[in-house]
Amino acid sequence: MANIKVAVRVRPISARELNLTGSEVVIRAEPNEISLTNLKVSSSKAGDSRERTRRYAFDYCFDSSNPEAKNYATQATIYETLGQSILDVMFSGYNYCLVAYGQSASGKTYTMMGTKEDPGLIPRLCEGIFSKIGQENGYDRIYRVTVR
Ligand SMILES: Nc1ncnc2c1ncn2[C@@H]1O[C@H](COP(=O)(O)OP(=O)(O)OP(=O)(O)O)[C@@H](O)[C@H]1O
Structure with missing residues (x-):
């Protein structure tokens, strides 16, 4: 891959x-x-x-x-297509870097952050991280989530 x-x-x-x-x-x-x-x-x-x-x-x-x-690709479409595989990679123990590139006003902030009503990739990924942690059974793993 x-x-x-x-x-x-x-x-x-x-x-x-x-x-x-x-x-x-x-x-x-x-x-x-x-x-x-x-x-x-x-x-x-x-x-x-x-x-x-x-x-x-x-x-x-x-x-x-x-x-x-x-x-039409909604914010949810973007998350379902890209976000889920990002979470899978992260939870397999690998680092992941997500970069938005494009000229001014091309839609980087909209795609990454979105709006309160229709969040973008970053808030959806944060929710995804915690929901995946919540789904994990047992107490054999400790997760540390940091924001830098
Ligand atoms: N997929 C989209 N659907 C609807 N509106 C969008 C979409 N992408 C961007 N926009 C709108 O286009 C405008 C510019 O988008 P945005 O601010 O995200 O661009 P940017 O690439 O972050 O710009 P800059 O680099 O100047 O900060 C905003 O008004 C945003 O709401």
Whole structure:
């Protein structure tokens, strides 16, 4: 199993971005692939050396661009897909590092922390840690949880 996994999440277009002229790139997220279509490049590509559609593969791709869509990835979806395996690794005694990377306003804080009403990965993981400890039977293990 690879030691590093990369997940991409597509957030909704903001009102500000909608008003921007020139934001003519269409994003599609499949479970393991993101494709970006530059609408400025014609489908025939006549006289244009640029690719109209570029595809990028990742371990996980979450489409949170449209809450009405069937495949909309909620905060719970992200936790169920990533969080559970993180807990399994942690409870097997390994260290785990979770990093959010992306440009400003791309949704790092929303995904990691979320809101009070709809928490993100970190609060859900904290709950998961304590609920897993609570499920452990017997007194042969002592857990020490620290926040640094
Ligand atoms: N999946 C999402 N669904 C709905 N809204 C989102 C989502 N992701 C981000 N947003 C909204 O987009 C805005 C920017 O997100 P956020 O603050 O998480 O970005 P950031 O990457 O942490 O930015 P910065 O690096 O500048 O701190 C916020 O208003 C947030 O609520």
